Amino acid sequence: MGTAGVIVDPGDMAAYLREPREAFFGRAPCVVKPRSAREVASVLALCNEAGVGVVPQGGNTGLVGGQTPDESGAQIVLSLQKLDKIREIDPASDTMTVEAGAILANVQAAAEAVGRYFPLSLAAEGSCTIGGNLATNAGGVHVIAYGATRDLALGLEVALADGRLLSGLSKLRKDNTGYDLAHLFIGSEGTLGIITAATLKLFPLPRSRATAFVGLADPRAALKLLTLAKARAGSALVAFELIPRIGVEFTTRHIAGVRDPLAGAHGWYVLMELASPAESGVEDQLTELLGEAMEQGIAEDAALAATLEQRAGLWKLRETMPEAQKPEGVSIKHDVSVPLESIPDFLAEASALVAVHAPGARPTPFGHMGDGNIHYNISQPEGADRVVFLARREEINALVHGLVTKYAGSVSAEHGIGALKRDLLRKVKDPVALELMRAIKSALDPKGILNPGKLL
Numbered sequence: 001m002g003t004a005g006v007i008v009d010p011g012d013m014a015a016y017l018r019e020p021r022e023a024f025f026g027r028a029p030c031v032v033k034p035r036s037a038r039e040v041a042s043v044l045a046l047c048n049e050a051g052v053g054v055v056p057q058g059g060n061t062g063l064v065g066g067q068t069p070d071e072s073g074a075q076i077v078l079s080l081q082k083l084d085k086i087r088e089i090d091p092a093s094d095t096m097t098v099e100a101g102a103i104l105a106n107v108q109a110a111a112e113a114v115g116r117y118f119p120l121s122l123a124a125e126g127s128c129t130i131g132g133n134l135a136t137n138a139g140g141v142h143v144i145a146y147g148a149t150r151d152l153a154l155g156l157e158v159a160l161a162d163g164r165l166l167s168g169l170s171k172l173r174k175d176n177t178g179y180d181l182a183h184l185f186i187g188s189e190g191t192l193g194i195i196t197a198a199t200l201k202l203f204p205l206p207r208s209r210a211t212a213f214v215g216l217a218d219p220r221a222a223l224k225l226l227t228l229a230k231a232r233a234g235s236a237l238v239a240f241e242l243i244p245r246i247g248v249e250f251t252t253r254h255i256a257g258v259r260d261p262l263a264g265a266h267g268w269y270v271l272m273e274l275a276s277p278a279e280s281g282v283e284d285q286l287t288e289l290l291g292e293a294m295e296q297g298i299a300e301d302a303a304l305a306a307t308l309e310q311r312a313g314l315w316k317l318r319e320t321m322p323e324a325q326k327p328e329g330v331s332i333k334h335d336v337s338v339p340l341e342s343i344p345d346f347l348a349e350a351s352a353l354v355a356v357h358a359p360g361a362r363p364t365p366f367g368h369m370g371d372g373n374i375h376y377n378i379s380q381p382e383g384a385d386r387v388v389f390l391a392r393r394e395e396i397n398a399l400v401h402g403l404v405t406k407y408a409g410s411v412s413a414e415h416g417i418g419a420l421k422r423d424l425l426r427k428v429k430d431p432v433a434l435e436l437m438r439a440i441k442s443a444l445d446p447k448g449i450l451n452p453g454k455l456l
């Protein structure tokens with residue numbers, strides 16, 4: 001690799017050494033930007049030889065510090081940004097093969113250009129990369145219909161710690177020839193190998209969509225609506241997002257152009273969407289479904305998006321939730337999942353715990369209810385001191401995570417472990433599972449050069 005692919009200037013490196021929330025900062029002797037899978041493998045071979053830690057990085061949008069080097073200054077950052085080609089699209093097989101550094105929005109657009117759909121969708125899609133999505137098994141808003149990133153991949157090309165390249169790009173839907181190695185690397189957060197390319201599944205392009213914003217009394221009503229929507233719409237139900245009243249207040253207060261689409265105030269809201277490759281039909285389906293929900297007393301009110309602009313407005317309200325929390329001060333975040341049936345009890349008990357242990361703190365739980373995944377975020381009490389509230393983070397984390405354990409849930413449903421939840425993982429993961437994870441890690445990366453200090 002020519003020196004053109006190596007950044008050493010501190011000013012130029014800065015953007016690679018801190019993550020978007022600025023919760024993690026690191027130091028590095030250099031940032032390398034290989035241009036091909038072979039070059040990625042060569043960098044790894046050299047680093048393995050020299051025992052130098054390598055931190056892989058895509059769009060640098062991760063939320064748990066997995067993409068940031070530590071403060072030792074001894075780890076290099078390996079950015080995949082230059083591996084951004086769409087290598088092949090095969091509409092007959094409904095697959096596309098893309099390089100790891102391709103930006104998610106570009107992957108979606110390339111699929112659409114041939115009349116296909118790549119359904120992974122999240123707020124960071126304009127800058128996150130498919131390699132990062134795979135490495136972290138990203139979720140987003142369509143998991144309810146299409147699964148997480150894991151479910152969208154057929155095969156991977158991976159650079160291994162010792163410099164070998166695993167060529168596992170495959171279009172096959174059926175291949176029972178032993179261990180599924182691709183799934184080992186997906187969600188491994190760059191600790192087992194560096195994904196350089198992937199063959200992804202494509203789907204029929206939805207030609208009609210219907211989107212509604214529903215006001216409800218409580219999460220139990222939201223659960224009833226979810227059950228009804230699944231029964232009536234089946235796989236046409238492509239999004240089911242929960243938002244509390246305080247979330248509507250935050251977004252309308254802080255985000256330009258966001259308005260509450262409903263006349264009165266409701267305790268909770270659901271943003272739901274149906275989609276279909278058929279040209280029409282889903283609007284009627286959604287109207288009927290909502291009618292039924294009103295009749296049964298499940299929904300209090302609903303607004304259907306009549307135009308693309310209205311639809312965009314509803315999605316903006318949901319997607320700017322994290323941003324709208326920022327001006328309200330510190331937010332103590334929990335990215336959790338529990339079995340669907342336990343969501344109402346979990347939410348009620350968590351709020352009760354917060355009321356007792358952190359009076360005035362404002363729970364703002366929102367997210368992918370259809371997947372059982374709630375971002376149980378807690379904004380500081382109005383006007384409280386940021387530092388004082390932040391100092392209580394571990395104590396509040398323990399309360400919420402204790403409840404997650406009680407309901408047999410996960411303490412990281414979507415964002416991964418990274419550096420942020422490494423200690424937590426050791427506490428909550430089954431010891432046998434941890435042993436197996438460590439055994440796999442030492443088989444694939446015996447010198448521990450791949451994303452050291454993350455996950456395990």
Ligand SMILES: O=C(O)CC[C@@H](O)C(=O)O
Nearest residue numbers: 123319322333367375377
């Ligand atoms: O900031 C958060 O807690 C959640 C971010 C993201 O996963 C979302 O669903 O909007």
Ligand SMILES: [Zn+2]
Nearest residue numbers: 140367375414
């Ligand atoms: Zn989310």
